[in-house]
Every structure is written in C-alpha cells, then in structure tokens.
Amino acid sequence: MTEPNLLFPAAFYDRPTLQVARDLLGHTLVRVLPDGTRLSGRILETEAYTPDDPACHAHRGPSERARSMFGPPGHTYVYLIYGIYHCLNVVTQPVGEGAAVLIRAVEPLEGLAAMAEGRNIAPTAVRDLARGPGRLCQAFQLDRRFDGLPVTTTRSPIWIEHGTPVADAEVLTTPRIGITVTPEAIAAPWRLIVRDHPLVSGTRRQNCGQPYV
DNA sequence: TATATGATCCCCT
DNA sequence: GGGGATCATATAA
Numbered sequence: 109m110t111e112p113n114l115l116f117p118a119a120f121y122d123r124p125t126l127q128v129a130r131d132l133l134g135h136t137l138v139r140v141l142p143d144g145t146r147l148s149g150r151i152l153e154t155e156a157y158t159p160d161d162p163a164c165h166a167h168r169g170p171s172e173r174a175r176s177m178f179g180p181p182g183h184t185y186v187y188l189i190y191g192i193y194h195c196l197n198v199v200t201q202p203v204g205e206g207a208a209v210l211i212r213a214v215e216p217l218e219g220l221a222a223m224a225e226g227r228n229i230a231p232t233a234v235r236d237l238a239r240g241p242g243r244l245c246q247a248f249q250l251d252r253r254f255d256g257l258p259v260t261t262t263r264s265p266i267w268i269e270h271g272t273p274v275a276d277a278e279v280l281t282t283p284r285i286g287i288t289v290t291p292e293a294i295a296a297p298w299r300l301i302v303r304d305h306p307l308v309s310g311t312r313r314q315n316c317g318q319p320y321v
Numbered sequence: 322t323a324t325a326t327g328a329t330c331c332c333c334t
Numbered sequence: 335g336g337g338g339a340t341c342a343t344a345t346a347a
C-alpha cells in the first residue's frame with residue numbers, strides 16, 4: 109500500500125522548530141479510533157520548544173518522560189500534565205537534539221460526536237472540543253500510550269496531512285501560555301496562532317501578538 | 322525516601 | 335480572575 113501524497117515527509121519535521129510550528133498551521137491532524145472512526149481537525153495554534161529553552165522538557169538532557177523528544181522527527185511526544193491532562197507534541201529537528209512543537213488547538217472537522225464523547229461534553233459545545241492542549245488530547249483520545257508514534261504514515265493511529273495553508277498575514281506570534289521558568293522563556297514569542305480565529309485558546313489579551321514575518 | 326512543581330482545565334465569584 | 339484537582343517527574347536530602 110503506497111502512501112497518499114497528503115502526508116508530510118519526515119524531512120518536513122527535521123527543520124528548525126519555530127519554522128515547523130508555523131508551517132503546521134492550517135494543516136490537518138487526523139486520528140483513527142480502534143472502531144475505525146476518523147477524527148480530524150485543522151491546526152490553529154502551536155508552540156515551539158527547543159533544548160536551549162529552560163521551559164523545554166529536553167532542556168536538561170534525555171529523561172524517561174521526554175525520551176521521545178530525542179527520537180526521530182515526525183514522531184509524537186505525549187506527556188501527562190498536572191496529573192490529569194495530556195499534551196500532544198510533534199518531534200522536530202535531527203535525532204538527539206530534543207525539540208518539539210506543542211499542538212494547542214484545532215478546529216474540529218470530522219468525528220465531532222466522538223470528540224464530544226472523549227471530552228464528556230455535549231456535542232453542541234463545538235467551541236470546547238479541542239481548544240487547548242488538554243482538551244485536544246481528550247477529544248482525540250490520546251494518552252501516554254500514543255507517545256513515540258510516527259505522524260508521517262497512515263499506518264499510525266495518528267498523523268498529519270495537508271490541509272489549507274495559512275498565509276503569513278494570518279499568522280500571529282505571542283508568548284507561550286503557562287511558562288514561568290525565566291523572564292526570557294516567558295517573553296519568547298514562540299506561540300503561533302491563526303489570527304482572530306475563535307477556536308484558539310487563550311484570553312483576548314494573550315491572543316494579541318506580532319505578525320510572524 | 323521526601324518534597325515541590327507544573328507546556329491545564331473547570332468551577333466559582 | 336482566582337483557587338483546587340491530582341500525580342508523574344525532577345530534584346533535593
């Protein structure tokens with residue numbers, strides 16, 4: 109079975125992390141459940157984490173939790189946060205460097221009923237399905253078992269395929285959400301969002317930013 | 322072994 | 335806009 113031409117090759121992820129974070133905007137996160145149900149959403153919000161950054165889980169070298177970040181680009185890094193929620197990342201840059209893009213929000217496209225089920229909310233509450241990294245993982249039914257899987261093949265239960273790219277004029281950079289480590293890390297404009305999109309996480313204030321270019 | 326701390330969300334005011 | 339939930343992980347002892 110040949111791969112359809114709608115997937116990004118591993119080389120797409122083997123690039124500087126901020127670039128990958130920007131280029132993923134507008135494209136489609138796909139998840140196929142065990143029963144065959146297809147879930148998908150348009151990526152609206154990402155954050156870049158590189159090993160030189162103290163907020164990055166790979167900053168202090170390889171650890172059990174962040175092992176996947178040091179693995180091949182184009183694979184997932186899924187971790188548990190606050191003992192309750194999971195966050196989905198895609199590994200970037202060459203093997204051994206320890207970098208990734210956090211996927212923070214998508215616009216639900218397919219499988220909304222199943223997403224609502226995973227979130228345990230009413231199917232009508234589209235706005236709350238996948239706005240924020242914890243909600244996104246609930247909607248897409250992702251946990252640590254999905255750590256280290258490739259997103260570059262449809263043989264995986266999760267992958268990213270071509271959607272509708274976002275023009276530079278529609279991309280805004282802001283500081284990342286929830287960072288507290290150092291003033292530099294707090295201020296770094298490494299969160300990328302689709303401008304004025306209602307399904308991006310964060311407050312009005314947090315979503316004011318600078319043009320990407 | 323022991324303690325502090327989150328790349329969050331939800332509910333309350 | 336403020337606090338609690340809840341636990342794996344990191345770091346200290």
